[in-house]
Amino acid sequence: MARAIGKVAKRARVSAVLDRKLPAQLYAKAREAAANAYAPYSGFAVGAAVETSDGRIFAGANMENASYGLTMCAEIGALQAASSAGALKKIRRMVIVGGPIAGTTGPPQAAAPCGRCRQLIAEAAAVGNHDIEVWFADLDGRAVQRRPISELLPDAFGPANLA
Numbered sequence: 368m369a370r371a372i373g374k375v376a377k378r379a380r381v382s383a384v385l386d387r388k389l390p391a392q393l394y395a396k397a398r399e400a401a402a403n404a405y406a407p408y409s410g411f412a413v414g415a416a417v418e419t420s421d422g423r424i425f426a427g428a429n430m431e432n433a434s435y436g437l438t439m440c441a442e443i444g445a446l447q448a449a450s451s452a453g454a455l456k457k458i459r460r461m462v463i464v465g466g467p468i469a470g471t472t473g474p475p476q477a478a479a480p481c482g483r484c485r486q487l488i489a490e491a492a493a494v495g496n497h498d499i500e501v502w503f504a505d506l507d508g509r510a511v512q513r514r515p516i517s518e519l520l521p522d523a524f525g526p527a528n529l530a
């Protein structure tokens with residue numbers, strides 16, 4: 368009996384892990400971008416990749432500056448690349464991965480988008496008139512979280528407020 372319960376529990380755990388697997392292609396692009404992060408000051412690399420409704424993918428990595436406050440997040444690069452290609456309204460989902468370049472000995476932690484980036488993602492969702500699915504994880508694709516931007520930034524200020 369105990370053995371049967373153990374099997375069921377193990378199976379449930381496996382499916383939970385599968386449910387939390389990042390979209391493979393988006394993860395690969397975000398991870399590739401993170402490898403090129405310019406983060407000599409924080410040592411924290413981030414890569415982001417957005418996917419449009421017509422299947423295009425745009426990626427970005429964080430870029431720091433000796434004038435620390437000018438640092439740009441990976442999400443900005445990805446969103447701006449999509450916008451520059453005329454695809455801001457078509458973004459449907461994105462993957463963000465980040466973590467210490469030197470690695471970590473602690474438990475895996477997902478790199479959540481910062482407040483500014485949530486606002487930028489919310490703008491893309493507003494102009495596209497749909498929600499955007501945001502996945503975030505550590506560099507190795509662990510500690511995965513999947514949340515709609517409407518949940519990450521509820522009651523967002525947006526284009527409608529200026530109408």
Ligand code: ZN
Binds near residue numbers: 440441481482484485
């Ligand atoms: Zn940010």
